[in-house]
Amino acid sequence: MRVKTTTTSFKIIETLHELEGAGVTEIANRLDISKSSVYKHLKTLEEERYVIKGDNDMYYTGLRLLSLGVGARRRRKIYETAKPEIQRLAEESGEMANLLVEEQGRGIFLYRADSSRAVNLDTHAGREVYLHTTAMGKAILAGFSDERVTDIIERHGLPRMTEYTITDEADLLDELQSIREQGWAYDREERLKGLCCVAAPITDPDGTALGAISVSGPRSRLKRDSLGKLPQLILDVQNVIELNVAYD
Incomplete structure (x- = not known):
């Protein structure tokens, strides 16, 4: 009530x-x-x-709200485990690196690390986003069943953020299946015009999605046909974080 x-x-x-x-x-x-x-x-x-x-x-x-937010973030085990690896990801990629988790069908940024040439964005800790509009959000959704994805869509919809946002459920489900097969997700300016992102999910030993990590940058530097070693770099960091989560 x-x-x-x-x-x-x-x-x-x-x-x-x-x-x-x-x-x-x-x-x-x-x-x-x-x-x-x-x-x-x-x-x-x-x-x-x-x-x-x-x-x-x-x-x-x-500022009293800050202490509540910090406490909520610390309860997420993945935050302390992933933080140093997110920093390393930013340094090695030369872009911005992020950590996102899902809560009640929305994406919440937990941490962001910048490189010397990272662009200035709104992805501060606590920022909420629609899961379908980001590579990290799609990476998390790919770890859910289609039924749970449908429940999230029924609750929050598929609002359009840019002309590239996926707003059709069937198209989103097809994209999630591709993400499951390749192991990583790509954001083609779907939340912010001019910004692209590559992401991978973080799961526990049981396969439960704990969150996702990503590298974000301008379209000119993260075009899909010139990603180079970026997906593999993210997958390497994913592996380290998941091992630390499993054996911490």
């Missing part, structure tokens, strides 16, 4: 995060609730230190 007031409080926090700060009127208009209700929620959240009040009556998310 959903508690409406709790849902409203979280929607306000999410709105502050998305807007990087907002006033009572802006939040009320965005969420279509009364200003008096927004104000009461904000004052309660402020007293509990989940939001702070800045200049000009602007509210922002508080």
Whole structure:
């Protein structure tokens, strides 16, 4: 059973995060609730230190949320195990390397490591994405049964992010089968125009998908016909992480 007031409080926090700060009127208009209700929620959240009040009556998310996020990330065993290997992957590829996990049908970035020439993106820790729009997300979906993939599609849909996003379920299932056969996934500008990505899943000894790792870079550097040794590099790192997970 959903508690409406709790849902409203979280929607306000999410709105502050998305807007990087907002006033009572802006939040009320965005969420279509009364200003008096927004104000009461904000004052309660402020007293509990989940939001702070800045200049000009602007509210922002508080750092107390950071400690909760850090704690949630540490509970994912794969984070500490994969972190040094993600850093190595960034150094050896010369691009950006990432770690993504699935939670309730969405992809959550846990870690990102940059090389000296990595492009600046929005893939910070905690960033949510649709699984079907990224190579890592597709690598994770490939480890699920078609029935579970269908359940995720029914819950979240297949929204289009770019002209290259896969928005047809049959096409996605065909792509997932190809990923299972080759062992790695490719993102052809499916989430961000101009950005390509190569990824591989991370599984435990039972074959359960724990997450996925990737290398991301500009289309000009990661064209599919000129990937070179990149897929093998990612698969080598995948092997190390999975061994560490199995025997840690």
